[in-house]
Amino acid sequence: MKKQKSKGAALLLMVFILLAGSLSGCMYPGKEQQTGGSYRESVKRVQEAVEDYQQQEGLLPILNADEATPRYEKFVVDLGKLHEMGYLDEIPAAAFEKGGSAYFLILDEETRPSVKLMDLVTVQKVNDVQRRINRYKSGHGGNLPAADEIYPDLFTIDAQQAGTGSITLKSIYSGQPLQFIMDKNGTVYADYSPDILAVVGKNGISTEANRDLRLKLEQASYYVPVKSLPYYWVEDRPVPQSPQQ
Incomplete structure (x- = not known):
């Protein structure tokens, strides 16, 4: 070597x-620039839904993750739950669940939960x-x-x-x-x-x-x-x- x-x-x-x-x-990914800020809007909408859910339910709407899962893959937002319970009017097109190329994640879950995107x-x-x-x-x-x-x-x-x-x-x-x-x-x-x-x-x-x-x-x-x-x-x-x- x-x-x-x-x-x-x-x-x-x-x-x-x-x-x-x-x-x-600010650095924004090329995909976001091409879609006129749609990724930015999607993150904003999911962030608001997560905050509303946490305030009402006392929990974060996340899928189960193993302790060994890396930080940038760990806490995936349960978009289906947010949508079914009325916290999210529709699942963003960017989401994997809708055929998109990203998972919505939550970082800093114990302090100030922040929604980000993981590029699949x-x-x-x-x-x-x-x-x-x-x-x-x-x-x-x-x-x-x-x-x-x-x-x-x-x-x-x-x-x-x-x-x-x-x-x-x-x-x-x-x-x-x-x-x-x-x-x-x-x-x-x-x-x-x-x-x-x-x-x-x-x-x-x-x-x-x-x-x-x-x-x-x-x-x-x-x-x-x-x-x-x-x-x-x-x-x-x-x-x-x-x-x-």
């Missing part, structure tokens, strides 16, 4: 320059790559199709070996390409470093060494950085932290 951290840093810098010029104000296209792409990695690992004695170690204990994927060349991922925030990375166990993630670097550079947000930088993306968009690792500011760039560290 080659170590080319400097190469990764240079790539991030190039992507930041491109993204910073294309972002203005990103989830599907990462899962597709994960299946290829698992197949390769099973057929090669546990070895991984790793290319470069661009972060500590995190690697890009040799697409030719893994057979993942046809699977590409576009950022829900900027519409720009994102790469897949994997840890030493072969678990696959989307790399949101370019998006984090762009929002930090554009908005001039101060960085904190011990604060997960994914919160920047939460604050800048209605979408969550699903299938991601925690990011921290290290040597002037956002660096994801491997579970093995």
